[in-house]
Amino acid sequence: LALRNLEGYVGFANLPNQVYRKSVKRGFEFTLMVVGESGLGKSTLINSLFLTDLYSKDYPGPSQRIKKTVQVEQSKVLVKEGGVQLTLTIVDTPGFGDAVDNSNCWQPVINYIDSKCEDFLNAESRVNRRLMPDNRVHCCLYFIAPSGHGLKPLDIEFMKRLHDKVNVIPLIAKADTLTPEECQLFKKQIMKEIQEHKIKIYEFPDTEDDEDSKLIRKIKERMPLAVVGSNVVIEVNGRKVRGRQYPWGVAEVENGEHCDFTVLRNMLIRTHMQDLKDVTNNVHYENYRSKKLAAVTCNGVDTSKTKGQLTKSPLAQMEEERREHVMKMKKMETEMEQVFEMKVKEKKQKLKDSEAELERRHEQMKRNLEAQYKELEEKRRVFEEEKANWEAQQRILEQQKLDATMEKNKKKGKIF
């Protein structure tokens, strides 16, 4: 479609403003998951990111609680800024990686993510749909311990299992224990191992804007981001900053030369929050949904047939199956009808033949009988004739005899 020229201002350029207005009215939601061993400063980082005490005395964080198994806990808070309302859900995973045997410690995490997708799928699939809150996990910050060497087997295992389900952003925690050089080496090693294991961490979307491209390239060079968090505000050179006080100085959270915290915050909150939600909705959730629905509709159906059917809606598929069945029934009906007709014809023919045969035999017998009758009549006729002749002859003879006797008697003078 070629672009048309408009002669004069129409006004649909105002559409973005309308979208802006409506989105502010609706408010926003975001669910952020943090995963990592205890003591890596997850809660502190969240508080630093959102400049709030998410976990306080009244609402103690998971780190204060004793756990024997991996839990998944969520905290929901409402924050407002510049007229924009955000419902923020932080999902924590206390106990992760803390046990001696950590096999399957990722399972509760996977279950949580899946269950949120399932909730959304069910809500989306209802007949009566109301406005649905989006509780799906939009981003998972994975905390890597600052060993300086490389990824631990648990790190690799976790990221491999979750990269298809959620946007994974790996972070080097407590980065203030590494010197810049150590940090560089560590980062290189980690990225190498991520590539080797084909782990798909969150990728920034392509942009046509040159400036944005430059920015994104800079971020990419710094991955994975090495962060430092702090709940404490310290005064440094007259400035009030969040930081960690050491005898040898203050590690400033928001100082780009000290750590990548600002990069993380800007990327996570200020520039890519919406994209994280979109990727969750368009990629991870759709993956979950299509796998779930494919399992349902392929139940009991020949899998070789389903290859081409994943692009159809289950209703359309049922409709098609119904139509196919109707055709199958029609064919069956015609076939049965044909067989039926043929058999009937056969039977009828047999009956006809049998009847003809019987008729023939009957005719023959009749004719036979008639012939015999005729024969008998002829015989009788002959007999009657013979008899009549003989009787006539006898009568003549009798007459002759009588005449002879009369003659004789006459001669003998017996006649007076």
Place this chain on the structure above:
Amino acid sequence: LAAEGYEAVCPGEGARAVPLSGHVGFDSMPDQLVNKSVNHGFCFNILCVGETGLGKSTLMDTLFNTKFEGEPTQHNQPGVQLKSNTYELQESNVRLKLTVVNTVGFGDQINKEDSYKSIVEFIDAQFEAYLQEELKIKRTLHSYHDTRIHACLYFIAPTGHSLKSLDLVTMKKLDSKVNIIPIIAKSDAISKSELTKFKIKITSELVSNGVQIYQFPTDDETVAEINSTMNGHLPFAVVGSTEEVKIGNKMVKARQYPWGTVQVENENHCDFVKLREMLIRVNMEDLREQTHTRHYELYRRCKLEEMGFKDTDPDSKPFSLQETYEAKRNEFMSELQKKEEEMRQMFVQRVKEKEAELKEAEKELHEKFDRLKKLHQDEKKKLEDKKKALDDELNMFKQKKTAAELLQNQAQQAGGSTTLKRDKERKK
């Protein structure tokens, strides 16, 4: 994108408000969302319903400051058809995929009872297409070209009296399926005083017939006032024109009459500016949203209910999607099997019946021939009797004959001997 409806929040549900000790930066979220929308592009679909000759095409051209295609249609269409055209427009950095759908032949038939049907079918077809995409297993909603009608401009003829019954019937059929914005077309044919009366009459007729037209939303303070005012000006009396006339030192869109010039964008002359403001500049996004969250949801709900889907089982436990699909599928499969079985049974029955029939026929045949056979046997017996009788007679006759001959022979011998004696004596 933004009108997905699924981004809507129940704010603060289970969430406690916490203060921020500094600028976090999520107030950029609306901008992030807007940037994504702009990059993705927008789409808007308008349906123009109205009799031939009410200036629908001209109004579209005027609204969008461009000449869309199409020749003027004739009045001899056999039925109501819908012609759809899609255009790519751009203004500043905003790209808009605009689809304009026109009813062709509406109101031209002698019998207009079914006129609304093709319109309803068209609207439903777009809902259906979206629903099918939404229900697919592998779907691409994000890049789906939405063809659902976002706004229906209903063109009322400028009679000055009241709505035609065709208008009422049609709008009633459409009001639960699409946002209806009624406009008085070619309103330069009506005087100002007539127009006021006309608008009042139309509005009261719509109300008394329960027709729900689109109300500009008043829930957002930023636009509540202007929308509320504009709601009071409905239906908009419009004039369309792509011709330009020089007024003062400007070229303006107008229609020139001997008695004066009607300026399209002069709010004293007509409501064109109001329409443009409401339809495009203020509420375009709301029209899209209402279409998705209200009209489409209604269509979807009805369609699913029609197919037997429900949200809870008889025990009022909520169904999970999987269970619903599985249950539906099992029901469906067993229904098919039942049908198959029924047909087989029917055939078995027919075969049985026919066999019985033929057996009856066979039995009858044998009976018939048994009877004939019996008859034949009787005849044969009779014949045998007759034969015997004749043979007896014959024997008796033979006996008689033999006896008689014997006698004769004796007599002859005696007589013969006499005769022989005589003859002998004679001879002597």
